[in-house]
Structure formats: C-alpha cells, structure tokens
Amino acid sequence: MTINTNNSNKKCRVFLIPHLARGHLIPMTDFAKLLAAAHPDMEPTMVVTPGNVSIIDPSLGQSPGFNGVQIVTYPFPFASTKTCVETMGVGSKEERTMLINQPTLLIQPALEELIIKYKPDVVVSDAMFYWAPSVAAQFGIPCILFVSGGTFPLVVFKRIYDMQPSMSVDADQITVSDLLGPKIVMPVPELPNYRIGHNEACDKVLDSLFGSWPDVYGIVFNTFRALEKEHCKEFERVQRKRAYFIGPVSLCNTSNVDGVIHRGGKGDVGCLKWLDGKEDGSVVYVSFGSECYFKSEQLHELAIGHGLEHSRRNFLWVVRGDNMEEWMPDGWEDRIAGRGFVVKRWPPQVTILSHSAIGAFMTHCGWNSVLEGLSVGVPMLTWPFASEEFINEKLLVEVIGCAAKVWDGGKRSTREEEHELVPRSAIAHAVFKFLEPGGEYVAMHSKAKNVGVLALAAMQEGGSSHGDIKNLVNDLFGLIGRK
Incomplete structure (x- = not known):
C-alpha cells in the first residue's frame, strides 16, 4: 500500500x-x-x-529496520530489582499486576529523555500511558493515542462510566442506556474488574479516555468501520476528535510469510504441519490469550473426560506450561495425538486461524483474538474471564451474531475468585454442536465468513481502513509542514 502526498520532500519521524x-x-x-x-x-x-525486542522483531523480517520500521529501547523500570519479567503474561500474577500499575508512571522519564535525544515529529502512545499527551505537548510534538481495543467496548464502557453515579450498589445487572443497536444488558459480575473506583492507575486512564483530551491530536483504533459502523460514528460524535479506524492490522504485509508466522515472537510451528493433515473446517482452535491463568481444576475439566478429549472433534489447544504437571495425567498427550495437538509455546495464531482446517475458535474474547478470527471469517465459541472481554462477547454474540457462548449455565465473573467451574459436559457439547455440519450454528459460520470478506475489503485499495491510513498520513505530513 503506497499513498501519495504533496509533502514527499519531508521525512515524518513517528x-x-x-x-x-x-x-x-x-x-x-x-x-x-x-x-x-x-x-x-x-x-x-x-x-x-x-x-x-524479541516479541516485535520477528514480524519485521530478518533484521531490525526491515520495511522501514526502526527499534529504539529504553531501560526497563525495574532493572535494578529482582523482577526481570518485562512482558505481561510471562511471569506470575503478582508480576503481571505490577506491570499494569507501575510502568504507566515509571516509563515517563525514559520517554522524555528519548524525545529530547531523537526529536520525533509525532508521538503515538498507547492509551494506557495517560501522561503521554502532556509530555509530548511540553516539547511541542503532536500526540496520537493508539487504542488496542474496539469502539464498541469503549462506547459501552463510556456509558457504564456515565451511569456510575445513579447505579444501585445492589444491582444484579445493568442495561446500558442510549446505545445504538440491540439492547445490551450486563450482569454486574461481568463488568470489567478495573471498573471505576477499583484501580487508581486505570481510573486515570479512563479519565483521560473519557475526558476532553485537550492535548491529543487524534485517536487510532484497530478496527474497521463495517464491523462497528454505528459505534465508530458514535465515538466521533461524542469525542469530537480525529479518529482513524485502520484495522484489522493483522492483515498487514501478508506476503511476508515468515513475518506472519513469527508475529509476536518465535514459537511452535509444528502445529501447522499437524493441521495440514486435517480436513477443511474440522478443527477447533482453543486459545485464551497470553495472560490466561486458569486454575488446574478448570484445565482438567477442559481437557479430560468429556471435555475436549471426548468432544469427538479435532482440536488444537494452546496451553500455558507453568502448571501442566498439576492437571495433565501421564500419557494424555499420547492418547489424544490423532485428534488433538497441544501447543506449549507462543502460537503462530494468525497463520493457524487462516488455515483451511480451522472450523471454529474457542477464545477469551480479547480484542486481538476477536479481530484476528473475524478477519479470516472464523466463527467463535466465547469464554471470557477478565477485563472488557465480556463486553467484546456481547458484540460477537448479540450484535454480529457470529459466535456462541461455551457455557451460560452458572456464574461468570471478571473476578477470579467468583468464577464457577465450567463443567466438562458443557464444553464437550458446545464443541461438538458448533462444528456439526448443517447444524444449528450454521448461520453463525456464514455471518463470520461475511465479516471476513468485509475485513479484507477494508484493508485493500479503496477500503475504509486504507482510506483512514491515507488520511492519517496526509494529516501527519500536514502537521510537520505547518511546524
């Protein structure tokens, strides 16, 4: 994708x-x-x-700087302590919590030093770093926020944020008011576990997201207009900021096969050969993201007895390896070898989902997984457990209609201590019925394929995401021209 601009004689350092x-x-x-x-x-x-660096470098090509993308590093804020985990989802739950709360402040001085040293023309900051717009403004540099989620969850959460003062503390559920599309009812236990008043750092992020953003030039979303049409318009209307909907970004540079396979880091590619031996649409891909911490009892229900093993369907399952000895019996992998494959390292998820053998995706409903599945037309079995994942599930199940819940027979919650065990019988039934040819879920499969067509069209020449990237690039060159 190449975009022409009248400011081609000026470099734009972002x-x-x-x-x-x-x-x-x-x-x-x-x-x-x-x-x-x-x-x-x-x-x-x-x-x-x-x-x-090892997470982002493999998708860029053979060396840093491939395709024009450079890498600059800054010291990890905890380098002088015993904590050496630099990525959420790699260490313990305690280290994960620290990575949420601390770097949002501790990274700020390092960023200021890098801005002084490299003098970029534009700063694109993760929305979690609520201080970035004011830092960039100190140096006269325009700042753009990158929101890793979609507009639907953000608009829904904005409504919940506005409703907080009038919400009953004893309410079992809330109806999200003034929302375009189907009525959305959220059980209170399924509200994000960082909801207002529960986490100081996240409260500041929310105040920034839902405030006036006086120092922000614009906002970039990894979504596309055809997926969230009404909610994209609603966001633009309410926030009155430049918004660019440029996804699904997972479809970028698909010609770079090696970069796609190793997107997110070097991982287990043996599963791709296993998929080659399976019939089209016969495998359910099971992955709950990089930050899933299922208890051993739940992993046992998912795997053993009437779970995945007795669902009578092929499955490819990504399992965190930190507590496998607690729940996986000796010989289990050998027993399921013909019909199941367990991935214990980082999975090449985009390549897996694009494989013709994949017929369904059992997912935690993290936004990246949602978009990566939809971008290739794969229907989903939803199993959210944290953050805004229950809101994303609403989009898939109740708005788009391309997904079904794995289980809806007990208490589900964003708080780990409130989770009820999802029984193995429910898991097996959901997997078997969802992949049944001509069964009750065939309409969901069709809707997912339609979304995949729309996603691809959005990224191609003349598509909405292509147009928004073009608008963004032209706006950035206009900014540095004026400066």
Whole structure:
C-alpha cells in the first residue's frame, strides 16, 4: 500500500510507544508496518524495553529496520530489582499486576529523555500511558493515542462510566442506556474488574479516555468501520476528535510469510504441519490469550473426560506450561495425538486461524483474538474471564451474531475468585454442536465468513481502513509542514 502526498520532500519521524503486553505490542508493531508501507518518507520507530525486542522483531523480517520500521529501547523500570519479567503474561500474577500499575508512571522519564535525544515529529502512545499527551505537548510534538481495543467496548464502557453515579450498589445487572443497536444488558459480575473506583492507575486512564483530551491530536483504533459502523460514528460524535479506524492490522504485509508466522515472537510451528493433515473446517482452535491463568481444576475439566478429549472433534489447544504437571495425567498427550495437538509455546495464531482446517475458535474474547478470527471469517465459541472481554462477547454474540457462548449455565465473573467451574459436559457439547455440519450454528459460520470478506475489503485499495491510513498520513505530513 503506497499513498501519495504533496509533502514527499519531508521525512515524518513517528515514535510508537506500546504498553508492556503482547496484546498491545503486536498490533502497534503492525500499525508501524502499515505506516512504513504507506509512504517512503514515513519513519516509524517502535520504542520498547530490551526484553520486548524479541516479541516485535520477528514480524519485521530478518533484521531490525526491515520495511522501514526502526527499534529504539529504553531501560526497563525495574532493572535494578529482582523482577526481570518485562512482558505481561510471562511471569506470575503478582508480576503481571505490577506491570499494569507501575510502568504507566515509571516509563515517563525514559520517554522524555528519548524525545529530547531523537526529536520525533509525532508521538503515538498507547492509551494506557495517560501522561503521554502532556509530555509530548511540553516539547511541542503532536500526540496520537493508539487504542488496542474496539469502539464498541469503549462506547459501552463510556456509558457504564456515565451511569456510575445513579447505579444501585445492589444491582444484579445493568442495561446500558442510549446505545445504538440491540439492547445490551450486563450482569454486574461481568463488568470489567478495573471498573471505576477499583484501580487508581486505570481510573486515570479512563479519565483521560473519557475526558476532553485537550492535548491529543487524534485517536487510532484497530478496527474497521463495517464491523462497528454505528459505534465508530458514535465515538466521533461524542469525542469530537480525529479518529482513524485502520484495522484489522493483522492483515498487514501478508506476503511476508515468515513475518506472519513469527508475529509476536518465535514459537511452535509444528502445529501447522499437524493441521495440514486435517480436513477443511474440522478443527477447533482453543486459545485464551497470553495472560490466561486458569486454575488446574478448570484445565482438567477442559481437557479430560468429556471435555475436549471426548468432544469427538479435532482440536488444537494452546496451553500455558507453568502448571501442566498439576492437571495433565501421564500419557494424555499420547492418547489424544490423532485428534488433538497441544501447543506449549507462543502460537503462530494468525497463520493457524487462516488455515483451511480451522472450523471454529474457542477464545477469551480479547480484542486481538476477536479481530484476528473475524478477519479470516472464523466463527467463535466465547469464554471470557477478565477485563472488557465480556463486553467484546456481547458484540460477537448479540450484535454480529457470529459466535456462541461455551457455557451460560452458572456464574461468570471478571473476578477470579467468583468464577464457577465450567463443567466438562458443557464444553464437550458446545464443541461438538458448533462444528456439526448443517447444524444449528450454521448461520453463525456464514455471518463470520461475511465479516471476513468485509475485513479484507477494508484493508485493500479503496477500503475504509486504507482510506483512514491515507488520511492519517496526509494529516501527519500536514502537521510537520505547518511546524
């Protein structure tokens, strides 16, 4: 994708600063690649800690700087402590919590030093770094926020945010008011676990997101207008800021096969050969993201007895390896070898989902997984458990109609201690019925395929996302021209 501009004699140096989580690092790297491909004078630079270079570098090509994307590092804020985990989802739950709360403030001084040293023309900051717009403004540099989620969850959460003062503390559920499309009812336990008043750092992020954003030039979303048409318009109307809907970014540079396979880091590619031996649409892909911490009892229900093993369907399952010995019996992998494959390292998810053997995706409904599945037309079995994932599930199940819940027979919650165990019988039934040819879920499969067609069209020449990237590039060159 190449975009022409009248300001081609001026380089545009863009700093992109992602949060320390794969769900933020990966899509922002894709966005950097889109900027580099959009115009030869765009100079995007990913700004990360040294430990996160290995996550973003493989998708860029054989060496840093491939395709025009550079990498600059800054010291990890905890380098002088015993904590050496630099990416959420890699260490313990305690380290994960620290990575949410602390770097939002501790990264700020390092960013200021890098801005002084490199003098970028534009800063693109993860929305989690609520301080970035004011920092950029100190140096007279325009700032753009990158929102790693969609507009639907953000608009829904904005409504919930506005409703807080009038909400009953004893309410079991709330109806999201003044929302375009189907009525959305949220059980209170399914509201995000960082909801207002529960986390100081996240409260500041929300205040920034839902405030006036006086120092922000615009906002970039990894979504596309055909997927969230009404909610994209609603966001633009309410926020009155430049908004660019440039996704699905996972579809960028699909000709770079090696970069797509290793997007997010070097991982387990043996599963791709296993998929080659399976019939089209016969496999359910099971993955709950990089930050899933299922209890051993739940993993046992998912795997053993009447779970995946006795669902009578082929399955490819991504399993975190930190507690496998607690629930996986000796010989289990050998027993399911013909019909199941367990991935214990980072999965090449985009390549897996694009494989013709995949017929369904059992997912936690993290936004990246949602968009990566939809972009290739794969229907989903939903199993949310944290953050805004229950809101994303509403979009899939009740608005688009391309997904079904794995289980809806007990209490589900964003708080780990409130989760009820999802029984193995429910898992097996959901998987078997969802992949049944000509069964009750055939309409969901059809809707998912239609969304996949729309996603591809959005990224192609003349599509809405292509147009928004073009508008963004032209706006950026206009900014530095005026400066």
